[in-house]
Amino acid sequence: MSRAGDLVRTGLRGIGQLLLTVGFVMLLFVVYELYVTDILAGQAQDELQDELRDEWDGAVPGAAPAPITPVEGEPFAFLHIPGLGAGWERAIVEGTGQDELAQGPGHYIGTALPGQQGNFAVAGHRVGRGSPFLEIDELQPGDPVVVETADAWYVYRVLGDPATGDFGTGPVPGQQIVDPTNVSVISPTPLAPAEAPPTGAYLTLTTCHPEYSARQRLIVHAVLEGGPVLRADAPDGPPALQEG
Amino acid sequence: MYSWIWRHLPGGTGSKAFLALLLVLAVSALLLFVVFPRVEHLLPFTDVTVD
Numbered sequence: 001m002s003r004a005g006d007l008v009r010t011g012l013r014g015i016g017q018l019l020l021t022v023g024f025v026m027l028l029f030v031v032y033e034l035y036v037t038d039i040l041a042g043q044a045q046d047e048l049q050d051e052l053r054d055e056w057d058g059a060v061p062g063a064a065p066a067p068i069t070p071v072e073g074e075p076f077a078f079l080h081i082p083g084l085g086a087g088w089e090r091a092i093v094e095g096t097g098q099d100e101l102a103q104g105p106g107h108y109i110g111t112a113l114p115g116q117q118g119n120f121a122v123a124g125h126r127v128g129r130g131s132p133f134l135e136i137d138e139l140q141p142g143d144p145v146v147v148e149t150a151d152a153w154y155v156y157r158v159l160g161d162p163a164t165g166d167f168g169t170g171p172v173p174g175q176q177i178v179d180p181t182n183v184s185v186i187s188p189t190p191l192a193p194a195e196a197p198p199t200g201a202y203l204t205l206t207t208c209h210p211e212y213s214a215r216q217r218l219i220v221h222a223v224l225e226g227g228p229v230l231r232a233d234a235p236d237g238p239p240a241l242q243e244g
Numbered sequence: 245m246y247s248w249i250w251r252h253l254p255g256g257t258g259s260k261a262f263l264a265l266l267l268v269l270a271v272s273a274l275l276l277f278v279v280f281p282r283v284e285h286l287l288p289f290t291d292v293t294v295d
Contacts, residue, residue, distance in 0.1 A: 013247075014245070017245055017246055025275065028272060028275055028276065028280075029275075029280060031276070032275075032276050032280045032284075033284075033290075036276050036277070036280075040281075096293045098285050098290070101290075101292065101293075108293070123292045123293045123294075124292060125290065125292055126292060128290065129290070133292070178294070180291065180293075180294060180295070181294070181295070182294055183294050183295060185294055186294060206292060206293060206294055207292045208290075208291060208292045214288050214290065214291040214292075217292070217293075217294055219294075
């Protein structure tokens with residue numbers, strides 16, 4: 001065997017091992033994104049829920065909802081979407097940074113709070129990290145999205161025509177797909193300029209689209225139905241929670 | 245690289261194989277729980293917000 005032949009063989013073997021290693025690491029990263037982040041996010045979300053329930057426990061529900069002052073990184077409300085499964089609930093954390101969204105759906109800082117005039121906007125992961133918003137594309141017009149605060153429940157309904165399933169019957173569609181830079185979807189009135197005054201109490205959910213990609217954003221808009229349902233009047237929540 | 249590691253693992257084939265498996269698991273755990281969580285924010289796959 002010549003020395004040159006040995007060198008070539010060693011070099012080829014090195015390249016082969018390198019490619020195998022890179023392939024293994026990439027596969028492992030997929031496993032991480034799809035499964036490990038679910039476990040980590042599940043633990044973080046459980047802690048948030050416990051934290052919030054503990055905080056609310058023992059508080060006496062008032063005759064009127066007290067103002068909420070969310071602290072960045074802390075949970076302040078529960079999101080219930082019966083259409084995603086019976087008992088589907090997630091604690092909403094204040095802020096939409098990666099650290100917040102790794103724990104659960106995050107409220108866009110500066111947008112309206114639950115029940116307020118304006119746009120209560122919430123971002124959540126579509127795939128990985130518990131995949132809270134994986135199936136929000138399946139929400140139909142009229143489906144309830146219920147927000148639970150310390151002392152009240154707010155029932156929002158996905159916009160559009162429940163009879164035909166058409167999302168685009170009003171000025172604000174119930175569902176749309178937009179570019180990631182389209183911030184008008186979280187304006188006080190969705191799709192209006194950010195400085196325009198609110199024209200109603202909206203709720204907006206944002207997640208990535210299509211699944212496994214971050215090329216676009218899937219947006220669901222809903223509007224408040226009626227006023228707050230006081231916890232004092234309905235400890236187990238409004239009837240809308242049982243829909244779907 | 246792998247043949248170098250294999251040569252330096254102690255014991256017979258069985259012990260080498262067992263230690264090699266342990267090494268693979270250790271490296272995998274390091275990647276999954278330490279490395280990936282720190283580098284993934286550099287990647288764009290997980291953006292869900294509009295900004």
